[in-house]
Amino acid sequence: MVAQLISGNEISKEVNERVSQQIKSARETHPNFEAALAIVQVGDRSDSTVYINAKIKRASDVGVNSKLHKLPSTITQEELEKKIDELNDDDEVDGILVQLPLDCVNPVDTDAIIDRIKHDVDGLTRENAGRLLRGELSNTIFPCTPYGCLHLVQRATGDPHFVAGKHVVVLGRSKIVGAPAAQLFLWHHATVTVCHSKTQKIEEHCDWIKPGAVVIDCGINVEPIEQADGTTKNKLYGDVDFEAAKQVASFITPVPGGVGPMTVAMLIQNTVYQAIRRRIGHHHKHNQNSN
Amino acid sequence: MVAQLISGNEISKEVNERVSQQIKSARETHPNFEAALAIVQVGDRSDSTVYINAKIKRASDVGVNSKLHKLPSTITQEELEKKIDELNDDDEVDGILVQLPLDCVNPVDTDAIIDRIKHDVDGLTRENAGRLLRGELSNTIFPCTPYGCLHLVQRATGDPHFVAGKHVVVLGRSKIVGAPAAQLFLWHHATVTVCHSKTQKIEEHCDWIKPGAVVIDCGINVEPIEQADGTTKNKLYGDVDFEAAKQVASFITPVPGGVGPMTVAMLIQNTVYQAIRRRIGHHHKHNQNSN
Structure with missing residues (x-):
């Protein structure tokens, strides 16, 4: 069995369309x-x-x-x-x-x-981080990349509760991706392990990818490749050994076209969410007061 | 080999003495x-x-x-x-x-x-939670129970860096203990797994206690025991099966006399830390300004 590809391009397009629709509805x-x-x-x-x-x-x-x-x-x-x-x-x-x-x-x-x-709208302030740690999911702006990862898993598997009870291994504890991703998965009821540079025997935690695992690659690496005409072209690739991993995983994201477009889509979604909350929430209240 | 008992009574006494000393030094x-x-x-x-x-x-x-x-x-x-x-x-x-x-x-x-x-001084505000999630350990008030747990491990093993690189399994994700404990251990460089009510196959994560593990029991259960004279006495016990666990663990906390007194010690330590920062920090700044 070879892993099914999770298309961040397609899934982000869905998000974009939904957000675009939200704007249209708001304008009605x-x-x-x-x-x-x-x-x-x-x-x-x-x-x-x-x-x-x-x-x-x-x-x-x-x-x-x-x-x-x-x-x-x-x-x-x-x-x-x-x-x-x-x-x-x-x-x-x-x-x-x-x-x-x-x-x-x-x-x-x-x-x-x-x-x-x-x-x-990046979900990175201490205020939003504190909400996330305390599991206050409503009114919280989720960091875009972790939010995109979660959404990819939910859409690819077709199950919004897919991570609940599952073991999620997060590799890396950056403030922007790893640390908030762990919290986001935790409060969506996953059992979460965070590994990082100081982790010993890392293979025991991620089994170098367990058969059937869902693999979300947040890495982005750029390698300039020299072309025949002497110019260079940048080759993008992730942190995962894609060819090997797809032999054991059930789902896997490519790089590019995986997490990248999702991060952008979630940013725009967060912006429209804030706009609706701020402008229509406000307007709505104003109407109520004047009636 | 039977686990060595971690005495929260003794270790909390050390903390109390150090804090008492800090007050005396401040008064000099x-x-x-x-x-x-x-x-x-x-x-x-x-x-x-x-x-x-x-x-x-x-x-x-x-x-x-x-x-x-x-x-x-x-x-x-x-x-x-x-x-x-x-x-x-x-x-x-x-x-x-x-x-x-x-x-x-x-x-x-x-x-x-x-x-x-x-x-x-309980380390539970969203501000302090946000600091913890982002790994900002300085100027952060750590929640008392997780802080006490970390301190017990450090003192019992005699190694302030004991958890670095080690696998810490946190059972429970409460706002007050589990969730902040996971972050505190993570930013002290542990590989951290958080298990909770929705975790499947929990025995795979904590092995029902791995041989040589350090066991910190934050549970507190009260059972009224009827006495010969018809009155009842409360029996306190933790969440861990103490007798079985101490056969495989390297260190273990008792209940009572383990985490309990540490929580109180850390609260008092946090209070004195705030007092020094607020009163002497302030005084100091005031002096600088007036010179």
Whole structure:
């Protein structure tokens, strides 16, 4: 048996369509409804630019307004905080995303910058992290990549409760992916093991992939391949040994076309969720008060 | 080989002595230094009263002022919030502890009450939970029971880095013990598995205790035993099958006298930590500003 491929491209398209539909529905009752995403880029990392362009394109496809705020790598903590405050106070902004890592020449406390964001759509503020640790799943903005992983498993298996009671092994404990993914799976009732650089005998935890396992690859590696004409082309691949893993897994995500497009789709979904909550929730209350 | 007993009584005594010493040291430079703990009890649960009395006694032994604010079970959310605000604003209060569970006749949102606390010494606010999930260990108030468990392992094995790289299995995912314990062990570099009521094949994760494992029992069960004279006496025991487990474990905590006294010791330690940070940190800054 060879693993079934989980298409992040297709599943993210479904998410995008649903979100686009949400915007249309919102406009039926609130014709001026808009959802706006502010993207902050500090410096000029080319990989960040690629990711940001994908986000802007997807936002536009779905009907979300996005604006890129490009700031110089010479920015100071104070200046960057001022920028965040400005966006926090802008009533037209529903979601603020600071592209990480910051490309700064000055020392800037990334966590402090993230925590300053009022309309978090990346799910990375301490507030959202605390909600996740305490298992408060409603009104919580889930971090985009873990949320995308969960959604891939649910859609691929056709079972929204697939992870409940199952053993989920998370490799890596980063603040952005591993640590919140573990919590998200835990509160969806999985038994969760987190392995990382300090883990001993890692093969005992992930069995180098148990037969029938669902494999979600969040890795992204870039290798420049020299072409016949002397130019180079970038080859993208994940962290999993795809060819070997697909011989034992039941489902597996490819890279590219797996987790990547899901992260973007979840970001846009979070933005529209915030916009509806903020604009229609508010409007609705306003109506109630004036009646 | 029979497991070595981990004495929470003895290890908590060490913690208490160290904390008592910290107070004395603080008074060498700040003769008026005090540490004050406000304990809020809503209603009249007898088990809560037992725990609170233990906290008050320990505080007094160590040299921490404590005051019990006993509130009627008929209190409303609003009234309770007002009480928390009052304590938040009281400059003499270094730590606020709301004894859980609340014994209320009215519906009260426990999480909202906890999050209102400014000087959290139980480590349960969303702010502290978020810090823990993101692995921000400095300036974070660790939840008392998980912190006590970690300390028991470190002291019993004589190795502050004992859990690093080891496999820690946490049974239970409560907000107060299981979920934060998993994070605390994770960020002390353990490979962590969290099992809970929805876990399937739990024996595969904890092997019904692997030979040589360190066993920390956070359970507390009370059984009334009828005496010859017709009165009843309460027998306390943990969640672990102690007699069987000690045949395979390397270290094991008893109940009572294991985790229980550690929880109280860590609470008092957190209170003194907050008092030093708040009173001496503040004083120190004040001095700097006035020079």
